[in-house]
Amino acid sequence: MLSNASKYAILSTLYLAQHSNEQRKISVKEIAENIDVPNPFLAKLFQQLVRGKIISSTKGPHGGFYLSERNKKKNVLDIIDNIDGLNKLNGCFMGLHECDSTNPCPVHFIVEPFKNNLFTKFRDLTIIEFAQEISDFNTLLTLKNVNPSFKTP
């Protein structure tokens, strides 16, 4: 439903929202290490997000990535749109041509409410609001294995 690229982009942009500002810019390296995402791959994604005006960057010493005031008003759906395009998220779960209540697939009425909830969250909150919610509710923002002990009995 979401590509890895989109997932990386979302998590990393939210990390920026939490930890950067115009004064404190952040390198790809720091983010890649914290989110646990391949460094050069994230660099590529960030180039694309800069071109898409989702995030900002400056080169040189103390350069790095950050969110401008305009960037902060973007939402998660803008990120997904920039990386995957919206169709991937919006299309029918079973692959039918249209996801549509008048011609529904066998799971449409299970999928539709979920998609509505998700879209509401991804569209109606700005990046900054979303990041704030993450801080408030202490949800996770890293691909690191936070509980490796469960894996090795």
Place this chain on the structure above:
Amino acid sequence: MLSNASKYAILSTLYLAQHSNEQRKISVKEIAENIDVPNPFLAKLFQQLVRGKIISSTKGPHGGFYLSERNKKKNVLDIIDNIDGLNKLNGCFMGLHECDSTNPCPVHFIVEPFKNNLFTKFRDLTIIEFAQEISDFNTLLTLKNVNPSFKTP
């Protein structure tokens, strides 16, 4: 979330449930045309489903694919498991290591109820019951574009 392969397999198996029995076996060709799936690709998938004992086949004249009585008691989750493995469907929407209420990602509590609903449907209904529901509610079972007029204004 689901691969194309899984989607094809699910739709085609449900088609078998609706249209075949031990007496009337169905060729890949007929299904591929009706579901609108690439013929040789579906043939490969069906080989795998036969090995996984999800569907049955016989060669020769009037041969083809069908569901045995045992096959009819399988469920959609068995198909997904056979083709994709369950992790793909079950994993965290944002890609975190564990999808888990104690270490949730930012959208976990939106995703979890959806996954529960979906799993219930895919696990608690047999293939035959699922196919019956599709007939009862007239939901769609084809990847064909059923409403092309919307596309060309």
Place this chain on the structure above:
DNA sequence: TTATTAAAAGACCTTTTTGTCTTTTAATAA
């Protein structure tokens, strides 16, 4: 103005997914 720093650009590589084609095997009907 020069060295340093960090992103930008783009070529390149690998793996997975998706899809095709040809040959072989098995069932059966004539």
Place this chain on the structure above:
DNA sequence: TTATTAAAAGACAAAAAGGTCTTTTAATAA
């Protein structure tokens, strides 16, 4: 028993996704 039919098997091929590496550009601090 032979021709026919349809799946099984497996080698191939194309495209997309995922990931890496090297060189260039721009900013700035010394």
